[in-house]
Amino acid sequence: MKYISTRDKNLEMSFAEALLSGTAPDGGLPVFKNFPNDSLNLNEVLDLSYQELAVKIGLLLTDLSKEEMKSCVDKAYSNGFESSECPIAIKSVDNQIHILELFHGPTAAFKDMALQLLPQFIDLAVKKQKVDKEVCIVTATSGDTGSASIYGFSKSVNARTITVYPDKGISDVQRAQMENCGFDNSDLIKVDGCFDDAQRAVKSCLADSEFRQQVEANGSILTVANSMNIGRLIPQVVYYVYSYAELVRTGAIKLGECCDVAVPSGNFGNILAAWYAKKLGIPFRRFICASNENRVLADFFKTGIYDRRRDFVTTLSPSMDILVSSNLERLLFGLSNDANLVKELQEKLVTEGFFEFDVTGSGFLSGCANDNETIETIGSFYKETGYVLDPHTAVAIKVVADLKTDDTPVLVASTASPFKFPETVLKALGETSNFSLERLADISRMKMPEELSKVLKEGFKEVTLVPEKELINVLKRDVLNHEK
Numbered sequence: 001m002k003y004i005s006t007r008d009k010n011l012e013m014s015f016a017e018a019l020l021s022g023t024a025p026d027g028g029l030p031v032f033k034n035f036p037n038d039s040l041n042l043n044e045v046l047d048l049s050y051q052e053l054a055v056k057i058g059l060l061l062t063d064l065s066k067e068e069m070k071s072c073v074d075k076a077y078s079n080g081f082e083s084s085e086c087p088i089a090i091k092s093v094d095n096q097i098h099i100l101e102l103f104h105g106p107t108a109a110f111k112d113m114a115l116q117l118l119p120q121f122i123d124l125a126v127k128k129q130k131v132d133k134e135v136c137i138v139t140a141t142s143g144d145t146g147s148a149s150i151y152g153f154s155k156s157v158n159a160r161t162i163t164v165y166p167d168k169g170i171s172d173v174q175r176a177q178m179e180n181c182g183f184d185n186s187d188l189i190k191v192d193g194c195f196d197d198a199q200r201a202v203k204s205c206l207a208d209s210e211f212r213q214q215v216e217a218n219g220s221i222l223t224v225a226n227s228m229n230i231g232r233l234i235p236q237v238v239y240y241v242y243s244y245a246e247l248v249r250t251g252a253i254k255l256g257e258c259c260d261v262a263v264p265s266g267n268f269g270n271i272l273a274a275w276y277a278k279k280l281g282i283p284f285r286r287f288i289c290a291s292n293e294n295r296v297l298a299d300f301f302k303t304g305i306y307d308r309r310r311d312f313v314t315t316l317s318p319s320m321d322i323l324v325s326s327n328l329e330r331l332l333f334g335l336s337n338d339a340n341l342v343k344e345l346q347e348k349l350v351t352e353g354f355f356e357f358d359v360t361g362s363g364f365l366s367g368c369a370n371d372n373e374t375i376e377t378i379g380s381f382y383k384e385t386g387y388v389l390d391p392h393t394a395v396a397i398k399v400v401a402d403l404k405t406d407d408t409p410v411l412v413a414s415t416a417s418p419f420k421f422p423e424t425v426l427k428a429l430g431e432t433s434n435f436s437l438e439r440l441a442d443i444s445r446m447k448m449p450e451e452l453s454k455v456l457k458e459g460f461k462e463v464t465l466v467p468e469k470e471l472i473n474v475l476k477r478d479v480l481n482h483e484k
């Protein structure tokens, strides 16, 4: 598989090049040059374990050999997850709502699914390119990507992570995971701003070719762990395919019957992976894109206008507090197959703050939930089913309830453990004074993730607050300032 830029079809990259550059050299995003449409045989898929399926899909979507892919997959999923057999779980609350739990990894959010595998890909790419350089992984995070990339790369000998996060909006657990994890190859930058400020700074460092040359001369390679990196997307396709097979195996659907997918969305990476799964041959019917009050994506799929000219809102689902959803660019390319158009639209987004694109017939539906609705949903869903949702998943459940018109089963991606947001969740369940993880474990009858309670018990580290105006300079200085 070769990759091309969403903004220039002639700009080709190998898997290793795409992994190590993150964004494409022209500022676009790497996408598959020849997507293997309908190449999965559903009958065959039914017989595969999670790991076997990950290898199969990896071979379709990358240029790695079977041995290489198998070794990466083994290292990623054989420990660190609650079960060494299968990193995900599906909880069917009734015949129609099937919750795809993606939060059983080391940091209790879905990002572990990709960020345990991405470091294996990157280690391999470094070996293959025979570069004796340190890989510096910069990550902009609204909470979950940061910790997942810090944990994912913690054992990587060649890599160092720099994580940029906003001081407001992230939960105490998320903060503790980044500040208290105790890995020495992790640096943190806390910005007095929001996630989009962090993401913009990271993107502009990557797009600055002069700066990248300076970094290389200095003995490092710069790349990102954000979902702009194609190595993040590929592992995410696997769980959608696996879940479909699992619904067939459990009798929830018959082989070949369609189901809908609902995803709480922010940077649009997770739901995009479901769309790629459909292209591989999985009969997904609708893609329900759920937003919180930062409803740029929800509005886009309703109106065909993507408009970031609005106020940023800090919500109870911080990992979806985003106004510029990077991966939408990949969908625009996938739907239009027109790199010039994508380039035009992205430039218009930068200069004018909006663009228009006709999404009718794309299969995407959307809706949103505000904080009150999120809280109400956590409470009512618990009353009806006994299942405790995290605030992000609750947004998706609310939108599914609003949009459901028939009996087609829905696979709802659950992107975080409720234990990452104990206070919000416990309040929604009616608790007034005890917001501890232990209390949540009592009520939910779910197992408390041990790593979370461990990092929460330590005092917070002092991390200097960087003014938004100085962010780019501080980030660049940190990237250059290394010892190898």
Ligand SMILES: *Cc1c(COP(=O)(O)O)cnc(C)c1O
Binding pocket: 109, 110, 111, 144, 145, 227, 264, 265, 266, 267, 268, 269, 270, 271, 319, 320, 392, 415, 416
């Ligand atoms: C990152 C994240 C999301 C958003 O996922 P995208 O791929 O960016 O759309 C939703 N929920 C949680 C808990 C997350 O960590």
